[in-house]
Amino acid sequence: xxxxxxxxxxxxxxxxxxxxxxxLTPAVGAISLLVIRxxxxxxxxxxxxxxxxxxxxxxxxxxxxxxxxxxxxxQIFYLDSFGALVLMPIAGIGFVSALYSISYMSKQYERxxxxxxxxxxxxxxxxxxxxxxxxxxxxxxxxxVWVAIEATTLVSVLLIMLYTKEGAIEAxxxxxxxxxxxxxxxxxxxxxxxxxxxxxTANADSAMNWTDMALNAKALDPNIVRIxxxxxxxxxxxxxxxxxxxxxLPDAHSEAPTPVSALLSGVLLNxxxxxxxxxxxxxxxxxGQSFSSLLLIVLGIVSVAIAAASIYFQKDMKRMLxxxxxxxxxxxxxxxxxxxxxxxxxxxxxxxxxxxAKPLMFFASGTASQRYGTKAMANIRGVIxxxxxxxxxxxxxxxxxxxxxxxxxxxxxxxxLTSGFASGQFLASSxxxxxxxxxxxxxxxxxxxxxxxxxxGSLKAxxxxxxxESRSGSKSYMLAILPMAILAVFIVVFGFYVPQxxxxxxxxxxxxxxxxxxxxxxxxxGGPK
Numbered sequence: 001x002x003x004x005x006x007x008x009x010x011x012x013x014x015x016x017x018x019x020x021x022x023x024l025t026p027a028v029g030a031i032s033l034l035v036i037r038x039x040x041x042x043x044x045x046x047x048x049x050x051x052x053x054x055x056x057x058x059x060x061x062x063x064x065x066x067x068x069x070x071x072x073x074x075q076i077f078y079l080d081s082f083g084a085l086v087l088m089p090i091a092g093i094g095f096v097s098a099l100y101s102i103s104y105m106s107k108q109y110e111r112x113x114x115x116x117x118x119x120x121x122x123x124x125x126x127x128x129x130x131x132x133x134x135x136x137x138x139x140x141x142x143x144x145v146w147v148a149i150e151a152t153t154l155v156s157v158l159l160i161m162l163y164t165k166e167g168a169i170e171a172x173x174x175x176x177x178x179x180x181x182x183x184x185x186x187x188x189x190x191x192x193x194x195x196x197x198x199x200x201t202a203n204a205d206s207a208m209n210w211t212d213m214a215l216n217a218k219a220l221d222p223n224i225v226r227i228x229x230x231x232x233x234x235x236x237x238x239x240x241x242x243x244x245x246x247x248x249l250p251d252a253h254s255e256a257p258t259p260v261s262a263l264l265s266g267v268l269l270n271x272x273x274x275x276x277x278x279x280x281x282x283x284x285x286x287x288g289q290s291f292s293s294l295l296l297i298v299l300g301i302v303s304v305a306i307a308a309a310s311i312y313f314q315k316d317m318k319r320m321l322x323x324x325x326x327x328x329x330x331x332x333x334x335x336x337x338x339x340x341x342x343x344x345x346x347x348x349x350x351x352x353x354x355x356x357a358k359p360l361m362f363f364a365s366g367t368a369s370q371r372y373g374t375k376a377m378a379n380i381r382g383v384i385x386x387x388x389x390x391x392x393x394x395x396x397x398x399x400x401x402x403x404x405x406x407x408x409x410x411x412x413x414x415x416x417l418t419s420g421f422a423s424g425q426f427l428a429s430s431x432x433x434x435x436x437x438x439x440x441x442x443x444x445x446x447x448x449x450x451x452x453x454x455x456x457g458s459l460k461a462x463x464x465x466x467x468x469e470s471r472s473g474s475k476s477y478m479l480a481i482l483p484m485a486i487l488a489v490f491i492v493v494f495g496f497y498v499p500q501x502x503x504x505x506x507x508x509x510x511x512x513x514x515x516x517x518x519x520x521x522x523x524x525x526g527g528p529k
Contacts, residue, residue, distance in 0.1 A: 015063040016072030019079065019138055022056035022091075023131065025049050030127035033120055039109070043102045046123045050098035053130065057091035060084065065501060068508075071140075075209055078140035081508035085348055086137040086274045088502075089355035093266045094130040096483040097259040100363050101126065103479035104258055107370050113163060122162055122257065128155045129263065136271040140209045142190050145275060146183070149239060152268055153179045160256040171251035178248040179239055186235025186275075192228030193279065196220040196286075210278055217285025225286040232279045233295055240272035241326050242333060243303040250310075253322035254375070258366025261318060262359035265325040270351050273329055277336055281513060289339055296337035297428050301435075303330025308435040312442030317365045317377050320446060321358065324401055327439055328354045328409075334432060335416040336513075340423050344510040346415030352502060353400075353408040353494060360397040360487040364390060367480045368450070377446050381453030387477075391451050393484040398447030400491045402440045408494035 029049035033042055063070045064084045071078045079087065105122060108114050114122070132155060135148035153176065161172040198207040200219040206212040213220075238245035253261045276296075283292040307327035314320035328350065335347030367390055368383055369375045384391030400407035413436065420429030498506075 015060055015067075015070030015079075016077070018056050018060050018063065019070060019072040019077050022053055022060065023077075023134055023138070025052045025056065026094075026127040026131040026134070030124045030131070033124045033127070039106075039116075039119060042120055042123050046127060047095075047098045047102070049127060050095040050130065053134070054091045054095045057087050061088060061501065061505070065504060075140045075206065075211055076144070077138045078209075078211060079138050081505040082274070082278070082512070083137035085351065085502070085505050085509060086270055087134070089270060089352060090130070090133045090137070090267050093263060093355055093359050094133075096359065096363075096486060097262050098126065100262070100366075100480060100483040101257075101259045103476050104363075104366055104370070106476060108257070118162055122159065125155050125159050125162075126259070129159065129260075133263075133267055133271055137274060140211055142194065142208045142210070142213075146187055146190055149186070149236070149272065149275065150180075150183050152271065153183065153239070156252075156256075156260065156264060156268065159260045160252050162257055162260075163255075165255070168255040171248075171255040175248040175252040178245070182235050182238025182245060184235070185231050185238070189228045189231030189233075189235055189279070192224050192231060193220075193282065196224040196228065213282050214285065217282045220282070220286040222287050225283055226291060229279055229283045229292050230295070233276060233292075233299070236272045236276045237299060240269050240276065241303075241329050242299045243306040243326060243330070246303065246306065246326050249326060250319045250322040253325070254316055254318040258318075258362050258369075261321070261366075262362040265321065265362065266355045266359040269325060269329050270355060273332055273351070276333075280336060284513070293337040293339055296333045297425070300330040300333030300335075300337060301428060301431055303327065303333065304432060304435045304439070306330075308438040308442070311439055312445070314446070315377060316375050317369070317380070317446075317450075318362070318375055320377070320443070321361050321365060321401075324361075324439075324443065325354075325358060328358070328401075331413065331416060331432075334428065335412075335419065338416065338419045338423050338425055338428075339513065340419050341510050341514060342415050342422060343419035344513045345506050346412050346419055348506040348509055349498065349502075350409070350412035350416065353412050353491075356487050356490050356494065357397055357400040357407075357409055360393065360484050360491065361401055363480070363484045363487075364394040364397055367484075368394065377450055379456065380450045382451075382455035384451050386455055389481050390484075393481070393488055395447065395451045396488045396491060397484075398443065398451070400495075402443045402447075403436060404440070406492075406495040408491050411495060411498075 026049050029045055032045055036042055036045060060070050060079055061084045064079055064081060069078060069080045105119060109119055132148050132151040136145055139145045139148060157172045157176050161168045193213060194208055197213045197216055197220060198204060200216050201207045201212055241249040253264055256264060280292045304327050307323045310323045311320055332347050332350050335343050335350060368380050371387060372380045383394055400409050403409050403413050417429055417433060
């Protein structure tokens with residue numbers, strides 16, 4: 001297998017049908033729910049669609065491993081190792097979120113929090129949400145990528161305001177305004193990159209494609225690339241929740257239905273950071289490594305610092321998890337800024353590991369909130385006593401997301417910090433360690449109290465589910481526990497072993513990053529200044 005930019009330029013792949021099938025499946029699912037009636041039928045259609053998407057995604061990843069890429073419609077849709085690493089969490093978390101939704105949304109329905117119309121709207125939007133996110137890693141065209149990211153905003157706004165409460169509507173409006181303004185900056189950045197590439201490309205029709213831009217990176221005007229990358233970083237950084245553009249994230253995550261929060265944090269943020277890193281590759285090819293890497297390190301450290309200052313004081317569990325997402329997007333940003341094999345490899349693993357751990361935490365928090373009738377952490381105590389399986393899973397998720405060994409996030413954070421010291425980034429690495437220690441202390445304080453604290457005498461159980469019911473293993477409770485158990489198994493396994501397929505993909509992407517950063521600056525050859 002060969003690495004670098006050349007394989008990105010190859011055209012044609014027998015996997016085009018798989019890409020189209022994967023994209024069409026959730027779209028067809030959403031359309032079919034316009035006519036399908038009955039709660040069970042709606043749930044089944046969504047779950048089957050999510051399962052088919054996951055199967056298609058696995059087949060596509062196999063093709064990428066075998067042939068280095070998959071494509072459709074020429075190079076409009078193009079999946080390489082980097083896209084495959086982002087695609088897997090979208091498909092996988094999409095499936096477990098659809099599975100968890102059956103239990104979670106059923107309780108909301110039975111309690112009268114949503115009616116038939118809202119339930120159907122939820123599952124329709126969930127399918128469309130998955131479709132828009134799938135578009136991001138498989139699209140080679142920058143215009144399609146921007147439209148897909150913007151579409152995720154519009155459809156997720158509908159999901160966040162599902163309950164039509166004042167807080168949900170306010171959070172949706174804030175999210176819509178901030179994300180739209182941010183994506184306007186991103187559009188400016190894309191236009192600048194396109195302008196720089198169109199001046200040097202031999203094929204005007206492909207000037208908007210990632211592959212063409214990566215090939216021409218060292219010939220792009222460096223001054224335009226600097227401006228363009230700053231716009232892109234601010235724009236897509238807003239969507240990724242990087243500080244100081246993160247303010248929409250805690251409100252939106254806390255008001256959204258729990259399965260949607262899991263997708264927002266575990267998957268959608270990956271899509272935005274993925275787009276930034278694609279432009280980071282182009283920027284490194286044009287300017288060398290220092291410019292974009294420094295910006296990523298600075299924004300990443302600021303994001304982790306914001307999370308460190310906020311997590312301890314949180315009272316709402318979902319808001320705490322939202323700040324945790326800001327932290328982990330910051331860690332990924334810092335890792336990519338550190339660069340080198342370990343930095344890139346660790347950052348890529350962190351994308352996967354965070355996508356496994358955060359949905360588990362959101363699912364556990366959602367089930368605990370339904371059981372205790374509150375999202376306030378002060379009122380959630382003794383989960384291990386009232387619901388032992390849920391308590392164990394909440395503890396596993398909490399330990400993992402805080403970076404405790406031997407769980408998966410510890411491995412990627414260890415690699416990232418090692419990369420920082422190895423590359424001479426002593427100050428940034430030291431500050432990052434100090435902030436992670438603060439976050440660990442604050443996070444564990446909340447989790448330990450919730451899991452092992454003394455349950456209140458007036459524990460508020462749901463009207464339709466008692467503690468005894470959970471212990472007897474009710475069907476609803478098992479449907480809630482099953483997705484969490486699946487994620488917990490992956491979290492533990494990935495703490496000891498990185499599957500060969502993920503290792504190969506991460507190595508491929510690391511070599512693309514490092515080969516690009518090693519490209520000589522065009523100014524060294526008298527190129528455009």
